[in-house]
Amino acid sequence: MLIGIGFVVGAFGSISFPLGFGVNFFWTGIVVQQVGPIWFGAWGVIAGAIFPFFSNAIAGTPFYVSLAYIPANAVQAFLPAWIFRKFKCDPRLKKPSDYGFLLVGMIISSAFGALWSTMVVLRGFGLLTAESTPLFVWGWFGGNVVAGIVFNFILLKALSPVVIRTSGFVKRWWS
Amino acid sequence: MANAIEITNYSWAYAHGNGKALKAVNLSVEQGECVGVIGPNGAGKTTLAYSIDGLVPGQYHGIKEGTVQIQGREVEDYPKGMLQREVGLVFSDPEAQFTAMTVEDELVFGLENLGLDIPEIRERLDWVAELTGLGPLLQKPPYEISGGQKQRVALAAVLAMRPRVLVLDEPTSMLDPLSRKRVFEVLGQLRKVQNTTLILIEHGLEHVVPLADRMVLLAEGEIALDAPTPSFFEKLDLLHHHGLHVPGAVEVVSRLKNSGRYFGELPRGVEDARLVIQEIIDASSTKQGAV
Amino acid sequence: MNKTLLGYVPEHSPIYSVHPFVKLFFLLVVSLFPMFISAPEWNVGLMLGIMLLMIYSRVSLRTLKMYIPVAISMGIIILLSYTLLGGVQPQYQQITRVLGVSIYWERLRDALVVYFRVVPMILSMVFFLSTSRERDLIVAMRTIRIPFVVTYVFAMALRAAGMVLEDFHIVRQAEQARGFDATGKSIPYKIRKYVMYMIPLFALSLRRTEEFTNALVARGYAFAGEGARVKRADFVLTHYHFSVMDGLYTTVIVLLFAAILVARYGFQRLTVEDSYFLNWLYSIIVSAA
Numbered sequence: 151m152l153i154g155i156g157f158v159v160g161a162f163g164s165i166s167f168p169l170g171f172g173v174n175f176f177w178t179g180i181v182v183q184q185v186g187p188i189w190f191g192a193w194g195v196i197a198g199a200i201f202p203f204f205s206n207a208i209a210g211t212p213f214y215v216s217l218a219y220i221p222a223n224a225v226q227a228f229l230p231a232w233i234f235r236k237f238k239c240d241p242r243l244k245k246p247s248d249y250g251f252l253l254v255g256m257i258i259s260s261a262f263g264a265l266w267s268t269m270v271v272l273r274g275f276g277l278l279t280a281e282s283t284p285l286f287v288w289g290w291f292g293g294n295v296v297a298g299i300v301f302n303f304i305l306l307k308a309l310s311p312v313v314i315r316t317s318g319f320v321k322r323w324w325s
Numbered sequence: 326m327a328n329a330i331e332i333t334n335y336s337w338a339y340a341h342g343n344g345k346a347l348k349a350v351n352l353s354v355e356q357g358e359c360v361g362v363i364g365p366n367g368a369g370k371t372t373l374a375y376s377i378d379g380l381v382p383g384q385y386h387g388i389k390e391g392t393v394q395i396q397g398r399e400v401e402d403y404p405k406g407m408l409q410r411e412v413g414l415v416f417s418d419p420e421a422q423f424t425a426m427t428v429e430d431e432l433v434f435g436l437e438n439l440g441l442d443i444p445e446i447r448e449r450l451d452w453v454a455e456l457t458g459l460g461p462l463l464q465k466p467p468y469e470i471s472g473g474q475k476q477r478v479a480l481a482a483v484l485a486m487r488p489r490v491l492v493l494d495e496p497t498s499m500l501d502p503l504s505r506k507r508v509f510e511v512l513g514q515l516r517k518v519q520n521t522t523l524i525l526i527e528h529g530l531e532h533v534v535p536l537a538d539r540m541v542l543l544a545e546g547e548i549a550l551d552a553p554t555p556s557f558f559e560k561l562d563l564l565h566h567h568g569l570h571v572p573g574a575v576e577v578v579s580r581l582k583n584s585g586r587y588f589g590e591l592p593r594g595v596e597d598a599r600l601v602i603q604e605i606i607d608a609s610s611t612k613q614g615a616v
Numbered sequence: 617m618n619k620t621l622l623g624y625v626p627e628h629s630p631i632y633s634v635h636p637f638v639k640l641f642f643l644l645v646v647s648l649f650p651m652f653i654s655a656p657e658w659n660v661g662l663m664l665g666i667m668l669l670m671i672y673s674r675v676s677l678r679t680l681k682m683y684i685p686v687a688i689s690m691g692i693i694i695l696l697s698y699t700l701l702g703g704v705q706p707q708y709q710q711i712t713r714v715l716g717v718s719i720y721w722e723r724l725r726d727a728l729v730v731y732f733r734v735v736p737m738i739l740s741m742v743f744f745l746s747t748s749r750e751r752d753l754i755v756a757m758r759t760i761r762i763p764f765v766v767t768y769v770f771a772m773a774l775r776a777a778g779m780v781l782e783d784f785h786i787v788r789q790a791e792q793a794r795g796f797d798a799t800g801k802s803i804p805y806k807i808r809k810y811v812m813y814m815i816p817l818f819a820l821s822l823r824r825t826e827e828f829t830n831a832l833v834a835r836g837y838a839f840a841g842e843g844a845r846v847k848r849a850d851f852v853l854t855h856y857h858f859s860v861m862d863g864l865y866t867t868v869i870v871l872l873f874a875a876i877l878v879a880r881y882g883f884q885r886l887t888v889e890d891s892y893f894l895n896w897l898y899s900i901i902v903s904a905a
Contacts, residue, residue, distance in 0.1 A: 215737075
């Protein structure tokens with residue numbers, strides 16, 4: 151199943167157009183990264199954590215930089231799905247609270263992703279100066295949250311009724 | 326000894342589907358028998374194929390009633406990955422079946438899953454490549470070859486696993502007439518040499534009829550007709566009612582039989598039909614001569 | 617032509633005689649070289665070296681064209697981060713002021729160092745992707761005994777990207793055939809229309825997922841349980857032989873890496889201070905300033 155999910159999650163990342171070393175201020179891959187685990191549980195988390203590695207690589211991100219993004223990708227994939235399960239939200243977004251929890255999950259996970267990616271990865275590789283880092287953190291965070299807000303709700307609303315009928319839908323974490 | 330396939334009062338409804346895809350199906354198939362399955366679109370043919378291979382209920386949510394036994398064992402009782410060693414399934418869309426990056430890897434993938442060693446894999450690879458004429462394509466990606474070649478790869482990948490039961494869901498829809506003929510010759514050979522049980526789901530009946538011991542008509546999820554091939558085509562009205570095209574030669578003789586001009590078995594091909602018609606003409610002239 | 621992860625390599629290329637493990641080893645180790653080199657001219661030398669390898673392998677250098685926008689935008693980000701957004705640094709030598717912001721020599725120098733570090737790292741990735749097929753990746757990973765499921769996931773992920781991109785083109789063509797053209801339209805309009813791509817694409821991917829899972833199950837592949845415990849024969853490895861030349865290439869890569877480490881930490885070479893290019897640039901810019 152993991153390989154199958156990779157079809158969805160991994161490939162979507164490669165449709166986005168990074169600016170360089172994995173930076174993208176409107177990264178649509180985040181949509182798949184956050185929606186995938188809501189539908190596919192731990193398989194989606196694993197896929198969401200490692201598949202941007204490939205899309206980044208093809209888009210021209212150095213090998214070790216792509217590798218260093220993995221923790222950020224893992225948290226971005228895990229957190230919204232964890233909140234969704236913890237508070238028993240419906241992927242079809244039937245109640246207002248489903249929207250609320252999704253938004254909270256998106257914001258927290260995107261914040262972590264932005265902090266890790268800029269402060270640990272880009273700073274770590276010397277690609278940014280300390281002075282300019284806050285700007286990049288906000289840019290990164292904003293880009294991911296905006297992309298998430300634009301697409302996550304639409305995708306969940308439009309496709310969850312279809313996905314939950316398929317054998318790929320994972321209600322808990324592994325099955 | 327248990328039947329190769331024993332389906333008893335089997336019904337299946339997909340979760341969120343519209344009603345039952347299969348309804349109270351009963352089907353017994355002996356080892357080495359060849360059964361042709363026909364029916365209009367949406368009749369449940371693919372669901373039947375998936376049920377025999379364990380994809381239903383294994384990969385789909387739904388409600389199952391009755392039993393589906395392969396070699397005397399219920400499909401759900403097989404450990405994961407073990408039923409498919411008994412049953413090989415060739416999908417109608419060959420591309421949907423591809424799991425590897427070259428034709429050779431594709432043919433070898435299933436053999437590695439079986440746990441075979443390298444000499445055995447090599448022997449089977451050579452055998453199946455020769456059998457299906459895929460030798461020159463082995464190093465090519467399966468996505469970059471023609472539709473007919475893809476279908477041959479899909480078939481070869483399953484044949485190489487040498488399952489005791491082979492389910493083919495429209496395996497020749499993309500093949501030209503000559504390649505199609507060749508595939509059915511291969512299936513006939515397999516049956517003869519390895520006593521493989523064959524379930525053939527096909528639209529083009531002219532090749533199935535000579536091979537099948539029995540034919541099953543599936544309509545709206547139910548078995549509408551299950552009869553030995555020669556008598557199956559006597560029910561022309563029922564077949565036409567379900568929009569099925571009966572091979573011309575068979576239909577002509579069937580009509581002659583229905584009108585009382587012929588009493589023997591229905592032919593399985595054009596040559597058989599020619600002989601039967603010749604016999605009728607001869608009998609008719611003898612009768613006129615006698616008068 | 618033979619398709620690789622990033623394009624095509626002619627039917628006959630010396631790269632085919634190289635064991636996939638060597639190519640993976642090249643990626644893993646050569647990508648590290650620039651991290652220990654600060655002098656840009658050495659990293660430029662490394663870039664040229666990789667490009668020569670690409671020419672020798674008969675990889676079309678046109679492959680690099682698609683990375684030009686990334687290289688430019690990346691350069692701009694680094695430059696902005698190190699200059700206009702670099703803050704006030706009284707301890708550094710100011711060379712000029714732009715839009716009221718001081719530009720310092722040390723910052724400019726560091727931006728160049730970082731930029732010329734990243735580009736060869738990207739090139740080594742491009743070299744690997746343009747000379748390797750998914751099959752090579754499997755072979756390389758299986759050679760070093762990485763579990764089959766991991767190698768298979770990696771290879772399938774790469775294939776998946778290609779397949780969904782194909783689907784993406786189909787959906788786009790279908791939209792265009794119906795007269796849809798987003799050229800010159802506003803960003804909110806484009807975003808709205810992007811959803812038009814996302815939903816059918818996602819639905820197509822879900823279908824492919826289902827088909828692919830069925831195909832794996834139907835061929836006796838099991839992720840866990842009795843079926844997963846079989847010892848896989850790794851037939852693909854029978855086509856590859858780790859030759860003396862492969863051993864030699866691997867040794868050369870290791871020796872080069874060791875040489876870089878020794879030069880850097882043993883003899884304090886390859887540093888900023890040791891850079892002819894930076895010293896020359898300093899003499900021009902700072903003297904002019």
